[in-house]
Amino acid sequence: MNAVPDALPRTAGALRAAGYEPRPIAQEIHDNLLTALKNGEDAWPGIVGFSRTVLPQLERALLAGHDVVLLGERGQGKTRLLRTLAGLLDEWTPVIEGSELGEHPLQPITPASIRRAAELGADLPVAWRHRSERYTEKLATPDTSVGDLIGDVDPVKVAEGRSLGDPETIHFGLVPRAHRGIVAINELPDLAERIQVALLNVMEERDIQVRGYTLRLPLDVLLVATANPEDYTNRGRIITPLKDRFGAEIRTHYPLDVEAEVAVVKQEANLVAEVGEPLLEVLARFVRNLRESTVIDQRSGVSARFAVAAAETVAAAALRRAALTGEEPAVARPVDLDAVPSVLRGKIEFEPGEEGREIEHLVHLMRRAIAETARARFAGLDLRPLADAVEEGHLVATGERVPAKDVLAALPELPVLHEVASRAGVAADEPAGRIAAAVELALESLFLARRLAKDSDDATTVYGR
Missing domain, CATH: 3.40.50.300 (P-loop containing nucleotide triphosphate hydrolases)
Structure with a gap:
């Protein structure tokens, strides 16, 4: 004033x-x-x-x-x-x-x-x-x-x-x-x-x-x-x-489209690490899936603050991972989305009879949001060379202790990877974390399409044959 x-x-x-x-x-x-x-x-x-x-x-x-x-x-x-x-x-x-x-x-x-x-x-x-x-x-x-x-x-x-x-x-x-x-x-x-x-x-x-x-x-x-x-x-x-x-x-109403949901998150979230546009889009679709789900009590609604808190949680997970691996700058990758369901399940109300299955429902809706985002981002792009490379033995490990350079080093030089990064809004000369985030999104989409397998434990996820 x-x-x-x-x-x-x-x-x-x-x-x-x-x-x-x-x-x-x-x-x-x-x-x-x-x-x-x-x-x-x-x-x-x-x-x-x-x-x-x-x-x-x-x-x-x-x-x-x-x-x-x-x-x-x-x-x-x-x-x-x-x-x-x-x-x-x-x-x-x-x-x-x-x-x-x-x-x-x-x-x-x-x-x-x-x-x-x-x-x-x-x-x-x-x-x-x-x-x-x-x-x-x-x-x-x-x-x-x-x-x-x-x-x-x-x-x-x-x-x-x-x-x-x-x-x-x-x-x-x-x-x-x-x-x-x-x-x-x-x-x-x-x-x-x-x-x-x-x-x-x-x-x-x-x-x-x-x-x-x-x-x-x-x-x-x-x-x-x-x-x-x-x-x-x-x-x-x-x-x-x-x-x-x-x-x-x-x-009043909740945002009517994904773009508006992403804009709200960008405006309101205090992000301690970089969260790229594709991951913000995943979170926006995830929140919209929650609002349409029959297992969620829609009378109480799913607040826009949920999407904001989800983005801040993903950013915090990325910052913690960067501290463990020494990676700079801290950039969120799809692996960081795993932190959202367990942290934020208390912010929404489920219908009676769903007790004990909250995490299961949230993980399912998150995977659906990832698949929808990947489908929109990689529409018309043939990811078979990436799937073939993994099936031929180039297993890709990711997790909270796996730096981005190791994710990229696990794969051979493939022209499709440059196109994947481009579709995610990332240039070839940008930091490894941003490129790895795009590649992980493509790998996760292949897993959700049942073209790759995924084996996970507490700290590491491996995409393979």
Whole structure:
């Protein structure tokens, strides 16, 4: 966040002279989104796979000024999408300096700020708030109270001598403090129904009620929320009156194609070693196979975080192997995919009756993903010379203690190996690890096509006749 520009007005009088008129939050987002669309700018940086589905619906909702709830299974990027909304706000917005709710200097709403504005007039001091400070996020938990969201009577202020009915005895909660900003509530159904009721007035009448008396505050907030589909979550539901007050209910989804899945992994994963495009594609297909499998509980979903964690696990396996063999740089090979099923099986839920067979199912789906990726990468390429070379006695060993140069040295010079590397996006002069990764993928595809045998123990895998 940059420092506040010196040229911005510092008093209410200077602010009025400069033409900074109050603008509702919905209108501010409307104007900035419309400008971005007209100028061809990316209003949703970092959001992958939603450009033709979710984003058009969300843009229409925002242009209409609606509060929004996003419905979708875990790991579909709902929270990530909501956080990008802050980018549609003005970079800097004026507030009354020292005001509890960040009120506009020309439009105070609390008794204390109204009194200050009347006393100081044009000399009312102005501070500036960055758009990142105007996005407020709350994870709905069962112990969330009305006081947390809306506010409660502050006993300290009462003890100071104010009467209980004095509006200035209120300690404001999260929603009023987000005045002139965005409030995001994650997992809205987790809020107890009596707590959801407290949001009704905020969304419709834009005021708040605390402890039996109403404080008429013309709050200006955009309320957005996320939720799992009601047919999945057993923790709660969005009460009907609250659901009715959301202007738009938008369904999110997992990436619709392999390319989008790979793009998400590239964007989100923190890889400690190099993982080539073919292996990322294997992991993307593996996750998609999981989402289509009948042995996986599809009501809970298979999060995009699973693919990210899988890529990070493969990279870590490659780094460990490089440390054991002294190989540089550390490059992931298909042998490193073996680490994924055992490490990540706890991140997904299986259907009842599949206990004890989890690893078996995951290994099967991983092999299918490898076969699909190899079929796509090596389509039309005759791998018979490679299979013949192995059958003639050029056995190829790989494993966590086998360096890439040994994998390549086990095979004779074959023109097909150059084509295999090329299909995997690897040039002939690149490090041995990258070439070996492509060759291992071809060998594994031959094994899965039952054209080669594979013998494995704890540390070594041998492709042979």
